[in-house]
Amino acid sequence: MSELTKSTAGAGPAQTAPAAPAEPAIARVTQWGEIRHRFLANKLAVIGLVLVALLFLVAIFAPLLSPHDPYAQDLTNTLQGPGGDHLLGTDALGRDQLSRILYGSRIAVVVGLASIFLACVIGIAVGALAGYFGRGTDSVLMRIADVFFAFPLLIGAIVIIIVMGRGVTPVIISLAVFSWPTVSRLLRSSILSVREADYVLAARALGANTRRIILRHILPNSIAAVMAYAAFNVGGAIVAEASLSFLGVGVSPEVPEWGNMLAAAKDFMGVKDYLWTYPSIAIVLTVLGFVFVGDGLRDALDPKLR
Amino acid sequence: MTTSSITAEVPRQRGEGAEGPVLEVRDLHVEFKTREGVVKAVNGVNYSVSSGETLAVLGESGSGKSVTAQAIMGILDSPPGRVSKGEILFQGRDILQLPESERRKLRGPKMAMIFQDALSALNPVFSVGNQLGEMFRVHQGMSKKDAKAKSIELMERVKIPAARSRVNDYPHQFSGGMRQRIMIAMALALEPDLIIADEPTTALDVTVQAQVMDLLADLQREYNMGLILITHDLGVVADVADKIAVMYAGRIVEQAPIHELYKRPAHPYTRGLLDSIPRLDQKGQELYAIKGLPPNLLKTPSGCAFNPRCPKAQDICRTEVPALLPVTERDGTELAGRGSACHFREEQLHG
Amino acid sequence: MAELDKKDDAVDATPGISEVEVVDAASETAALAAIEAPVDRGEPILQVRNLVKHFPLTQGILFKKQIGAVRAVDGVSFDLHQGETLGIVGESGCGKSTVAKLLMLLETATSGEVFYKGTDITKLSGKALKAVRRNIQMVFQDPYTSLNPRMTVGDIIGEPYEIHPEVAPKGDRRRKVQELLDVVGLNPEYINRYPHQFSGGQRQRIGIARGLALNPEIIICDEPVSALDVSVQAQVINLMAKLQDEFNLSYIFIAHDLSIVRHISDRVGVMYLGKMAEIGTDTQIYDHPTHPYTQALLSAVPVPDPEAREGRERIILTGDVPSPANPPSGCRFRTRCWKAEDKCATEEPLLAIPQRFKSVDSPAAHESACHFAEEKAVLAV
Structure with missing residues (x-):
């Protein structure tokens, strides 16, 4: 009905009024060039990117940045407030808070990326099969996904950790095992709508085989949602990982990890608040970073430039 | 099809009919701010409609015909859109100067709009009767029971067969033509002085188009309203409009x-x-x-x-x-x- | 897909051609040879016989059971002659788009045959099927969804060559694509742009260029201009007419806009609820319609000339098209027809030249599926 508002509301760079001719001056725009351009035009996405980049740098250079050994206990210097030698204070065992937060980023990055990567591998495979073949395959795969989706993460994680023991790997596996269903559902529904698109029909009418249809037409147009979700949910995985550690089913308590730090700080709430505020800030900034990047990606990957 | 046996109310006599137009748009400019610059969607449009008169506004996509209508109704997407210049005189007063709360009171009792896509304009989770009745409950404080009775009467007025039994049906249970009738009923509910119909029959089949157009024309005569008919189809309006304004690139060209x-x-x-x-x-x-x-x-x-x-x-x-x-x-x-x-x-x- | 009761009583004729069953290599070569053979102008190139498509209606999530069927296409027969345009008109839900998909083999027919140069293409597979696909192409309705948004125009128009590499050697393709862009009236330099950089009319031209790439013999156009602005529609229609002459194409032109169909078509078929109601030359259908549905449809066409429409009778049908899941017995149009009698509810009218016109040499003597077919002038001349 409104021919104008549709296109002007939040229009992207290459978009002009609906029926406007494309300007001959536009040179070859590569797909990635355009996506990058749109991503960088989004202020929040850039902020997110900076936050994520900072996190990665901190994780890589944690040994260089940390003023102290994050494991070193100093029982003469416990529960020191921020300032002096210990910029963010020390905990109940006299360990340097700043160093532990810096080292904690390593676990966050590894667990966040690895669990989402794994979840995507499983999820994309299952989702693509279910979405493309439909019918029986779809029903069976999706009911399996439903079971994993419905299973409470914490209980599942505890079971896995009882079997595998504590550590980073069991945490990654338990997070992946319970988050792939979202990926496959997302991809499946996206494929279901793309599968019926006229350009897929057009390719079939030309005689294209299944492989070409999936690889050239369906996946490139349906994967965007998954990519954006993945970026978005690295943050979620980091929170989940911290929660597991906080509850004592994640990595072992001596490891410098944000959830562990919060768990150790909970006895001092209201008394030594610096113990929980700084790790919390680290978590919040990390999650926000990934959320902004995910949102930015979603908008930038949409070729319709909504 | 069963025809309604309920006799139409005597049309209200509107005093302003002879004195001046119901609506007068003067030198209207509307802009949209986008990343690449300012889109000048409407560049100085003037038109007027009197009671009982039908104005057809013809244009292609991007001509500004719908944006003008949205500005009149006060449902312009803003930001990014805004009226940068001009006046919209409704029954003699410039409604662009009114606060939003006042303008909201105009929508429904004084002016109403019919959209192209009735399925997306109706709320899928409420029954048709509920949505029709809402107009009376909100604007006239009617009781639920009275509102429902009014809804049935309205549905009969727009010639929906078996209105009494269908009043509790949901929008998706109606065919395209019937949904468009419901949209018309909704617009008519409070007997406004002006109706703006934005491509009311574009989504309908030819044989149904004719039915809906005829209905709209009949009701307009009966209620003596001003009607603005927005369309891209020169054929559709030929029978029902009194005068026509052709728009191109945000201006009236003829x-x-x-x-x-x-x-x-x-x-x-x-x-x-x-x-x-x-x-x-x-x-x-x-x-x-x-x-x-x-x-x-x-x-x-x-x-x-x-x-x-x-x-x-x-x-x-x-x-x-x-x-x-x-x-x-x-x-x-x-x-x-x-x-x-x-x-x-x-x-x-x-x- | 469940076999449902087939209605094959509507049309009797089976074309006098040998059915080619493609099972072994020998018959595949035979089929291929038949497909590649040229057809003379005016000879039938596509013959559709008793085409039926029922979409099963199912219930249940895990264990689906069929509770009925939507009879989208229910026994449709017609011929397309080489070099002509056959228009198919009807309201939404009449099955015209399903016919297009069946002819393109994008849907599997429930029953019925589609003979392309004498070969039933609904039973083909492998090489022969690919050869048929090369020769029958389609132009879609919505230029915004029919082009893959992640491919450049060059990739879109060039994709047919990747699928059928024998048509153009690799080195030639880019030049061919640019030629095609030129043919459809677009700047060949646009080859590296993405679809969203074009307007609706331009995108439809891209879709047409893709359809032309393999040098097909038949193009099936499903509402090719209905999504375009009025001033652009005429451009695209003219382009299609020009291409038909230039490339010796046969068109099936599906649309709901009767004025456009008449403009471009040599013959016109009118569909209603999965069946062909009336078919004939454009003059026969538009100036001498004998089926009441055609008459109503024509009289409802908005004519943009108030003087031409004074004096003409308007037939305003009541009600809507019934659901194809539960079509009326007998004649499907009887629920909206002003002529309906008891016979219409019990006996299905066949698509044939009505008895009363059979011996008359008049334009009214064309196939019409009505028990009470009679002429009625509905267009003011």
């Missing part, structure tokens, strides 16, 4: 009583549109086609916006924006109600 326009267009764009429609009763070899594409509103061509596509364009067309001026008969007598924004309007008119 204005005329409906029959006059078809007989003797005074703007090359209108001429082109009329010629490019294949007629059932004449089968030619090649269709006349307006060359080129509708303009990019980010950079409307200088001078007359139509000049790059116009077969008659001269130098003056590229430099000077033609104003909408009255057209005259060969002997100089002015043609009532006619205007054209073309430097060569007389030549166009008299061939």
